[in-house]
Amino acid sequence: MLRALRTAASGMTAQQLYIDIVAHNLANVNTTGFKKSSVDFEDLLYQTIRPAGPGEGGTQVPSALQVGHGTKLVASPKVFSQGDTEATGNPLDLQIEGDGLFQVQLGDGTTGYTRDGSLRIDGEGRLVTASGLPLMPEITIPEESGSLLVTSDGRVYAREAGEDTPTELGQLLLARFINPSGLESVGGNLLRLGASSGDPIIGAPGELGIGSLQQGALERSNVNVVEEMIKMIVAQRAFEINSKAVQTAEDLLSMINNLKR
Numbered sequence: 267m268l269r270a271l272r273t274a275a276s277g278m279t280a281q282q283l284y285i286d287i288v289a290h291n292l293a294n295v296n297t298t299g300f301k302k303s304s305v306d307f308e309d310l311l312y313q314t315i316r317p318a319g320p321g322e323g324g325t326q327v328p329s330a331l332q333v334g335h336g337t338k339l340v341a342s343p344k345v346f347s348q349g350d351t352e353a354t355g356n357p358l359d360l361q362i363e364g365d366g367l368f369q370v371q372l373g374d375g376t377t378g379y380t381r382d383g384s385l386r387i388d389g390e391g392r393l394v395t396a397s398g399l400p401l402m403p404e405i406t407i408p409e410e411s412g413s414l415l416v417t418s419d420g421r422v423y424a425r426e427a428g429e430d431t432p433t434e435l436g437q438l439l440l441a442r443f444i445n446p447s448g449l450e451s452v453g454g455n456l457l458r459l460g461a462s463s464g465d466p467i468i469g470a471p472g473e474l475g476i477g478s479l480q481q482g483a484l485e486r487s488n489v490n491v492v493e494e495m496i497k498m499i500v501a502q503r504a505f506e507i508n509s510k511a512v513q514t515a516e517d518l519l520s521m522i523n524n525l526k527r
Contacts, residue, residue, distance in 0.1 A: 270511060271515045272335065280338055287305055288501065299487070300349075301347075301487075306340050306343070311334075312335070318330040347488050348363070361480045363480055366440035368438075369401065369440070370394075370456070378456040378457065380455050390406070391406045392404055401438065405435055411424035411433075418479055420438035422438065448464065
């Protein structure tokens with residue numbers, strides 16, 4: 267009975283973490299460029315009470331008698347599927363169509379990565395994220411510039427007042443990873459290199475398997491509210507049935523304790 271208590275408790279713990287992850291996905295349903303997390307479960311160690319093979323009296327036992335010890339959550343990889351497109355008409359809004367991440371310089375000097383293309387211009391004329399982190403490579407917009415144009419391959423042009431021909435200011439380079447799920451989430455729509463992400467593959471949009479850019483649009487979160495609600499209901503029912511198993515095991519123990527009375 268103690269085994270049943272531990273097994274059911276492991277199921278409750280796993281489902282609680284599952285609900286935490288689903289709740290985080292739902293909380294970020296309106297976060298630009300947000301990538302939802304999935305969950306990977308794994309069963310725990312098994313106790314072999316009777317092995318398969320030779321048995322008593324020369325018989326052959328066809329299958330072993332094993333009892334498992336529950337489950338655990340082993341990973342919550344991000345799903346990098348494309349989110350829906352939201353047309354904004356803002357020339358500073360950029361969407362990555364396909365694989366790739368914007369590169370930004372973090373406060374500690376290291377490089378961060380994001381799918382959030384809602385850009386701004388800071389006091390120094392640099393293209394920065396909504397939280398003020400400059401894009402890498404750095405693109406500076408002259409004060410006298412008028413309209414801004416970003417091509418699908420990341421080239422940034424600005425037309426100065428009185429000029430017919432736009433001036434090229436630089437090119438945005440994106441990064442992709444062989445295992446983007448290995449990147450470490452640090453909050454603020456940012457990712458960092460992880461131990462299993464691999465080194466970044468940096469190139470212009472449209473090259474090296476990197477997606478293209480679309481100006482005047484943003485990528486919405488890839489969270490599907492209906493799917494997440496179904497997951498939450500399933501996790502809730504699993505939590506309830508595991509709690510019922512705990513109660514049943516406790517009732518059986520109580521019956522055993524009362525045998526001598």
